[in-house]
Amino acid sequence: MKAKELQDLIDFIAKSGLNKVNIETEEFKINITRDASQKVSYVAAPAAHAPVAAPAAAAVSAPAAAPQAPSAPAAAAAPAAEGGNYQAIKAPMIGTFYRSASPESPAFVNVGDEVKKGQVICIIEAMKLFNEIEAEVSGKIVKVMVDNASPVEYDQALFMIDPS
Incomplete structure (x- = not known):
C-alpha cells in the first residue's frame, strides 16, 4: 500500500466517524480501533x-x-x-x-x-x-x-x- 493510499484511508476513517475498521487483502491486513470517547483533531503543520x-x-x-x-x-x-x-x-x-x-x-x-x-x-x-x-x-x-x-x-x- 502506497503512502498516499494509506493517508487517504486514514482521512476516510477519521471523517466517517467509525470506531472499528478491519481491512484484509492478499497483500496486507489492517485492524484499526479507535476509542469513541477520544476526540480526533488535526493540527496543520x-x-x-x-x-x-x-x-x-x-x-x-x-x-x-x-x-x-x-x-x-x-x-x-x-x-x-x-x-x-x-x-x-x-x-x-x-x-x-x-x-x-x-x-x-x-x-x-x-x-x-x-x-x-x-x-x-x-x-x-x-x-x-x-x-x-x-x-x-x-x-x-x-x-x-x-x-x-x-x-x-x-x-x-x-x-x-x-x-x-
Whole structure:
C-alpha cells in the first residue's frame, strides 16, 4: 500500500466517524480501533504556512531584521561557548513532543540527568501512535529545547546533551 493510499484511508476513517475498521487483502491486513470517547483533531503543520508569509514579511521588514541577524548565530553558538561539546538529540519524525508517559508521570529526563544510549528520553505522538524516542548517545542532558505538548518537526532539536 502506497503512502498516499494509506493517508487517504486514514482521512476516510477519521471523517466517517467509525470506531472499528478491519481491512484484509492478499497483500496486507489492517485492524484499526479507535476509542469513541477520544476526540480526533488535526493540527496543520506550522511550517506549511511559513514559506508563504516569510517572503512578504522579509521584504517589508528587511531593515529591522538586519540588526537581529548577528545575535541569532551568537545564541546558537552559546552552548558550545559555555565549555561544552554538546550534541543535539533530534526528532526522528513530526508529531507532538511529550516529556513524560502521562500528565501525572514524572519527565523521562531532566536537565542534569545522566542518560545512556538507548534510554527512553521522551515520546512523540504521531497520528495517535506514541513513539518512544531513545537517546542516541550517552551523556548528560544540558538543555531541553522543546516545551512539553508542543508540535515538533522532523530533525528539530529536542535536547542538548554533553556526551563527555
